[in-house]
Amino acid sequence: MSEAKKITLATAWLDGCSGCHMSFLDLDQRLIELAEKVDVVYSPIVDTKALPDAVDVGILEGAVSTEEDLHKARMFRQRCQFLISLGDCAVSGNVPSMRNMFDLDDVLDRAFVENVQAQPGRPSESLPTLLRTVLPIHHVVQVDLFVQGCPPSADTIWQVLTELMAGNTPDPTQFTRFGA
Amino acid sequence: MTHPPVASNPGPKVRVVTLKIDDHDVGARETDSILEIAHANGIRIPALCYLDGLSTWGACRLCMVEIEGVSKPVSACSTTASEGMKITTNSERLKRYRRMILELLFAERNHVCSVCVSNGHCELQDLAAECGMDHVRVPYRNATYNIDSSHDLFRVDHNRCVVCTRCVRVCDEIEGAHTWDVMGRGVNCQVITDLNQPWGDSQSCTSCGKCVQVCPTGALVKKGTAAGEMEKHDDFVPYLAQMRKRQ
Ligand code: SF4
Ligand code: SF4
Ligand code: SF4
Ligand code: FES
Numbered sequence: 001m002s003e004a005k006k007i008t009l010a011t012a013w014l015d016g017c018s019g020c021h022m023s024f025l026d027l028d029q030r031l032i033e034l035a036e037k038v039d040v041v042y043s044p045i046v047d048t049k050a051l052p053d054a055v056d057v058g059i060l061e062g063a064v065s066t067e068e069d070l071h072k073a074r075m076f077r078q079r080c081q082f083l084i085s086l087g088d089c090a091v092s093g094n095v096p097s098m099r100n101m102f103d104l105d106d107v108l109d110r111a112f113v114e115n116v117q118a119q120p121g122r123p124s125e126s127l128p129t130l131l132r133t134v135l136p137i138h139h140v141v142q143v144d145l146f147v148q149g150c151p152p153s154a155d156t157i158w159q160v161l162t163e164l165m166a167g168n169t170p171d172p173t174q175f176t177r178f179g180a
Numbered sequence: 181m182t183h184p185p186v187a188s189n190p191g192p193k194v195r196v197v198t199l200k201i202d203d204h205d206v207g208a209r210e211t212d213s214i215l216e217i218a219h220a221n222g223i224r225i226p227a228l229c230y231l232d233g234l235s236t237w238g239a240c241r242l243c244m245v246e247i248e249g250v251s252k253p254v255s256a257c258s259t260t261a262s263e264g265m266k267i268t269t270n271s272e273r274l275k276r277y278r279r280m281i282l283e284l285l286f287a288e289r290n291h292v293c294s295v296c297v298s299n300g301h302c303e304l305q306d307l308a309a310e311c312g313m314d315h316v317r318v319p320y321r322n323a324t325y326n327i328d329s330s331h332d333l334f335r336v337d338h339n340r341c342v343v344c345t346r347c348v349r350v351c352d353e354i355e356g357a358h359t360w361d362v363m364g365r366g367v368n369c370q371v372i373t374d375l376n377q378p379w380g381d382s383q384s385c386t387s388c389g390k391c392v393q394v395c396p397t398g399a400l401v402k403k404g405t406a407a408g409e410m411e412k413h414d415d416f417v418p419y420l421a422q423m424r425k426r427q
Binding site for chain 2: 085088091092093094095097098100101102133136138139143146148150171172173177178179
């Protein structure tokens, strides 16, 4: 197959633990098979620093917790034809959203003041601004496919990708669930 | 506690009726509920608040089915059979409604399956998977609910409660203690122990653990369980219910 016909894939890691990307790497030897049909054009696991203008499939791990996450989610939606929420944090907010039960100022003080001995104080630079409420991705942009699991297994990811490569729309509820 | 009118204790002269559930012709006693008939014939209807051996509550509406000639769906657990009924259990409309109910349940309180003691052994989670509820479209409420760990053996985490009242019913009808009851309305509705006192201070609780075993979610759990460790067994309920009837 010529290079030009490969499906382009971009992935990003918002407010998650990277577990979903680890699961992706767990595809092991199947990554080679994947590389024959798919070109990973942007991802924490490749070197490219910028998201291309037009991508076939986008995969987002993690919830939307910061201004930066929000910006990335919007950019992915704009540039990816088909957008996938991968993992419970992306789909439901999951663990990152547990802070929603508390006021953001209390959360910041707890993390940066109350429990810190050396130079307690809220960070004022270099960190993206936290949103008051952590949201699942589809609450900020339209999402085309939801893959539950914490993290979704490599087999789940493989099944989703192979179905997509075959031109079908997979139904992940057949092989994964919340908390799987 | 008052119950919706379901005859679960048939008298001697019960008529037998024939009806159709999806493509199956089935026979049943006219006192049986549609849900009982379906389950007895191996036809699956999703249900959450219903539990074999307890009185029928009809609160969750997940068991709703369509009856030919009746415009609104009815709850299968609290509707009895009648001659010639034609019932549909899984139309597109019913699937849509069930999905919406599950989305509302997940959005109302705080369900974080990955760290929940009931992960992998939860009826709510299973229902979401069964009904294809793969994401919640409505906004999450993000309201904070209490966790009461005052009991020596058990804990109640209201963040995971779906207010099915199984705990209330098993404690009242099977154990005879009536420690649990329901307080408040609408979104403020929640289960309480005694007069909304800490469970550990309860004078009525016998610490039998029945409520924990029948609770479909991670709301009532044994203490000392970590994520995914809380497995429950509610198969004792129909047996004890039978024994109670004989007394
Ligand atoms: S109670 Fe069930 S649905 Fe809720 S968080 Fe626990 S496992 Fe998930
Ligand atoms: S442990 Fe037994 S007596 Fe105590 S609240 Fe639960 S069912 Fe009732
Ligand atoms: S505590 Fe469990 S059994 Fe009781 S109402 Fe809540 S979900 Fe149902
Ligand atoms: S099982 Fe019928 S309403 Fe809950």
